[in-house]
Amino acid sequence: MEALLDIVSGVLLAAGSFFIIFGAHGLVRLPDMFARMHGAGVTDTLGAGLFIAGLMIQGGFTLVTAKLFLILVFFFFASPTSSYALANAALSQGEKPWTWNSEDSNGDKDGTSSKT
Amino acid sequence: MHAISLGLTLFATWLLLSGVYTPLFIFLGVLSCAIVVVIALRMEVIDRESHPVHLSMSLPGYWLWLGKEIVLANIDVTKRILSPGQAINPSVFRVKAGQDDELGKVIYANSITLTPGTVTIDIDDDDLVIHALSETSRDDLESGEMDRRVTALGDGA
Numbered sequence: 001m002e003a004l005l006d007i008v009s010g011v012l013l014a015a016g017s018f019f020i021i022f023g024a025h026g027l028v029r030l031p032d033m034f035a036r037m038h039g040a041g042v043t044d045t046l047g048a049g050l051f052i053a054g055l056m057i058q059g060g061f062t063l064v065t066a067k068l069f070l071i072l073v074f075f076f077f078a079s080p081t082s083s084y085a086l087a088n089a090a091l092s093q094g095e096k097p098w099t100w101n102s103e104d105s106n107g108d109k110d111g112t113s114s115k116t
Numbered sequence: 117m118h119a120i121s122l123g124l125t126l127f128a129t130w131l132l133l134s135g136v137y138t139p140l141f142i143f144l145g146v147l148s149c150a151i152v153v154v155i156a157l158r159m160e161v162i163d164r165e166s167h168p169v170h171l172s173m174s175l176p177g178y179w180l181w182l183g184k185e186i187v188l189a190n191i192d193v194t195k196r197i198l199s200p201g202q203a204i205n206p207s208v209f210r211v212k213a214g215q216d217d218e219l220g221k222v223i224y225a226n227s228i229t230l231t232p233g234t235v236t237i238d239i240d241d242d243d244l245v246i247h248a249l250s251e252t253s254r255d256d257l258e259s260g261e262m263d264r265r266v267t268a269l270g271d272g273a
Contacts, residue, residue: 097206
């Protein structure tokens with residue numbers, strides 16, 4: 001039983017790490033600020049969710065698990081709020097979302113001109 | 117009614133986070149929760165918007181559905197990040213939020229942002245301005261299923 005739980009939590013931690021790493025990869029790779037936020041979203045939701053689920057199994061039925069669960073809940077409330085604040089601030093400051101059309105007009109192929 | 121439920125929620129959270137169950141500490145916990153409730157009452161911030169107990173029955177089911185959507189959207193976005201070339205087609209568009217109250221719109225807008233591939237970047241009366249990473253994410257949202265579910269959430273109260 002112990003070994004089984006360890007395996008399950010290990011798989012969850014590995015899967016969480018996978019999504020965290022490739023969320024970060026997307027953050028670097030995608031063309032502009034708005035698209036990059038989607039990469040960050042992967043890290044925020046499934047990455048953090050799977051990782052904390054893995055830790056909760058390690059914690060067992062203890063207060064630590066309850067606290068980890070609360071962290072997850074607060075995460076899911078805070079993350080969209082901060083994403084919205086970030087995106088809305090960028091939009092109101094005149095940041096133009098990247099599209100295939102905008103690439104033709106200004107030749108900005110890799111999005112290096114976008115503000116970070 | 118909302119004040120009592122706020123107090124109970126605060127105290128339950130306090131019990132979970134404290135882990136020390138001696139009479140003195142429990143007394144201090146009750147005292148601090150009571151003070152917070154009194155302050156909140158004086159600030160008049162306790163209403164169905166800040167403390168939506170009327171949703172507590174229907175929310176867990178919605179969260180399960182949202183969780184499933186988040187997992188599917190995550191897999192889609194991760195695939196796009198990993199695929200060679202740019203497998204994305206970002207677009208900005210508007211969707212109508214069918215909820216009558218602000219709370220419903222906030223739940224809808226936050227659910228959209230929480231689903232990778234779509235981010236709410238502006239709210240304009242009944243319209244939400246959405247940035248989508250690809251057509252798949254856009255079509256998912258424009259099918260309006262999430263809008264219906266959030267609206268049903270508010271009506272079920």
